[in-house]
Amino acid sequence: MYNPATDRSPISPSFTPNPFDKYKSAREGMLPDGINGIGAGSWPDRFSARKKVGERRRVVRVLVVAFLVGFLIWFFVTPLNWTTGRNSGELYTPPATDGAESKGQHETTDKLNPQGDGQTIPQEPRGQVGKEKASFVMLIRNGELEDALKSMKQIEDRFNHRYHYPWTFLNDVPFTEEFMRETTKRASGKTEYGLIPKEHWSVPDAIDQDKMKAAMKKMEEDRVIYGGSLSYRHMCRFNSGFFWRQELLEKYEWYWRVEPGIGFYCDVDYDPFEFMRLSGKKYGFTITLPEYKSTIPTLWSQTLEFMKKNPQYLNSNSSLQYLLEDKDHGKVLTSDPPPEYNGCHFWSNFEIASLDLWRSEAYRNYFDHLDNAGGFFYERWGDAPVHSIAAALFLGTQEVHHFADMGYMHVPWSRCPQPDEFHKYAKCVCPFEKKESFDLNGWSCQPRWWKIAGKEYGA
Ligand SMILES: Nc1nc2c(ncn2[C@@H]2O[C@H](COP(=O)(O)OP(=O)(O)O)[C@@H](O)[C@H]2O)c(=O)[nH]1
Numbered sequence: 486m487y488n489p490a491t492d493r494s495p496i497s498p499s500f501t502p503n504p505f506d507k508y509k510s511a512r513e514g515m516l517p518d519g520i521n522g523i524g525a526g527s528w529p530d531r532f533s534a535r536k537k538v539g540e541r542r543r544v545v546r547v548l549v550v551a552f553l554v555g556f557l558i559w560f561f562v563t564p565l566n567w568t569t570g571r572n573s574g575e576l577y578t579p580p581a582t583d584g585a586e587s588k589g590q591h592e593t594t595d596k597l598n599p600q601g602d603g604q605t606i607p608q609e610p611r612g613q614v615g616k617e618k619a620s621f622v623m624l625i626r627n628g629e630l631e632d633a634l635k636s637m638k639q640i641e642d643r644f645n646h647r648y649h650y651p652w653t654f655l656n657d658v659p660f661t662e663e664f665m666r667e668t669t670k671r672a673s674g675k676t677e678y679g680l681i682p683k684e685h686w687s688v689p690d691a692i693d694q695d696k697m698k699a700a701m702k703k704m705e706e707d708r709v710i711y712g713g714s715l716s717y718r719h720m721c722r723f724n725s726g727f728f729w730r731q732e733l734l735e736k737y738e739w740y741w742r743v744e745p746g747i748g749f750y751c752d753v754d755y756d757p758f759e760f761m762r763l764s765g766k767k768y769g770f771t772i773t774l775p776e777y778k779s780t781i782p783t784l785w786s787q788t789l790e791f792m793k794k795n796p797q798y799l800n801s802n803s804s805l806q807y808l809l810e811d812k813d814h815g816k817v818l819t820s821d822p823p824p825e826y827n828g829c830h831f832w833s834n835f836e837i838a839s840l841d842l843w844r845s846e847a848y849r850n851y852f853d854h855l856d857n858a859g860g861f862f863y864e865r866w867g868d869a870p871v872h873s874i875a876a877a878l879f880l881g882t883q884e885v886h887h888f889a890d891m892g893y894m895h896v897p898w899s900r901c902p903q904p905d906e907f908h909k910y911a912k913c914v915c916p917f918e919k920k921e922s923f924d925l926n927g928w929s930c931q932p933r934w935w936k937i938a939g940k941e942y943g944a
Pocket residue numbers: 623624625626627629655656657658716717720743744745834
């Protein structure tokens with residue numbers, strides 16, 4: 486089986502010699518001293534030697550020198566032409582913001598405009614090297630551009646500059662031209678920008694708005710995190726039930742969720758999408774922790790109700806024990822009294838996962854059940870516990886993967902691999918002591934995960 490830890494390619498087996506050395510020895514003696522400063526021998530020696538050269542050889546030498554000088558002039562004067570030559574026909578014109586948006590989606594930015602009317606951005610060819618049908622996905626506001634670029638820079642430098650996977654950006658309002666231009670510049674793969682359809686980002690008719698507002702007010706008074714925010718509720722419901730239904734994502738099988746302002750601390754010198762496919766994984770995470778119970782008072786009872794009606798969706802090799810207060814509970818949900826949820830979830834601001842997991846009948850039905858129950862608005866259900874409960878119940882434990890080799894930070898928690906080898910081979914630069922890694926924090930659900938899934942190398 487593919488193991489990124491042991492199967493990783495050897496890093497820097499030896500230093501490559503300075504590539505210019507071979508040119509240096511070839512040039513030695515060819516040009517008189519002073520032209521490039523690396524000629525051998527003293528000038529008088531060479532002068533006396535030249536006196537012995539016949540008239541014909543002298544002419545040949547003059548021609549060679551003239552050719553070389555001409556070549557050097559051409560070489561240094563024309564680089565700009567080279568650049569435009571490479572880019573001509575590949576200029577990006579930012580999409581017009583008027584009628585150009587079709588079906589709620591922005592134009593894709595890999596459209597080329599050789600005339601370059603309006604503001605143009607030269608682009609390198611953006612051919613994908615990675616073989617999987619996969620994309621980065623970032624739900625983001627225009628105002629978070631700086632933090633988006635920080636996240637992208639790290640993911641590109643640590644991984645994607647070798648694979649050129651595309652980036653898909655989603656927003657509930659149109660992206661600004663600046664946002665599209667700057668993120669396109671930062672991506673090594675194609676970029677696409679989607680405007681979320683209104684029905685994926687609004688309060689459903691069935692929701693009693695007065696009841697919702699009263700609940701939000703109460704949660705705000707109780708200082709529940711994001712308790713009074715309607716946009717946060719839209720975001721959580723969207724990430725639970727709709728991001729994977731966006732038209733731009735239809736062509737993909739895998740996604741890597743990226744949030745603005747994250748830290749990504751180690752090289753990834755293999756393709757995690759390919760790894761997921763080859764090893765039969767469906768959901769990958771880096772950090773696991775308990776949810777604030779005040780945001781999900783009835784999420785678990787609704788889940789039990791759904792599972793009672795649909796027992797066929799419980800995987801025979803589920804990760805149920807990871808979710809339960811009583812770690813010795815076993816693999817049944819129908820006990821009396823019913824098992825209690827401990828709040829553990831995979832932190833969904835990072836996810837590498839299969840889109841088919843969310844497209845499955847089990848998950849669609851689960852989401853519909855939760856949506857009808859109204860807890861995204863009357864409470865403040867997060868997409869993280871919703872995704873995690875589904876992944877833990879519907880998938881086999883072996884289909885869920887902890888990316889133990891990845892160093893990751895989303896405020897306020899961060900983790901890094903523990904073994905020194907990872908810091909050496911994957912060039913991890915973690916801005917904290919290894920012992921500060923969240924996996925070792927008393928709040929982390931990682932030990933629970935390790936107990937049922939075993940420790941991955943690198944943890
Ligand atoms: N377009 C858009 N994106 C949002 C909105 N609210 C949150 N997001 C995005 O959703 C993700 C999660 O939101 P964030 O504020 O980071 O929540 P936290 O990580 O739970 O603190 C981030 O990628 C945000 O950029 C919103 O109202 N509109």
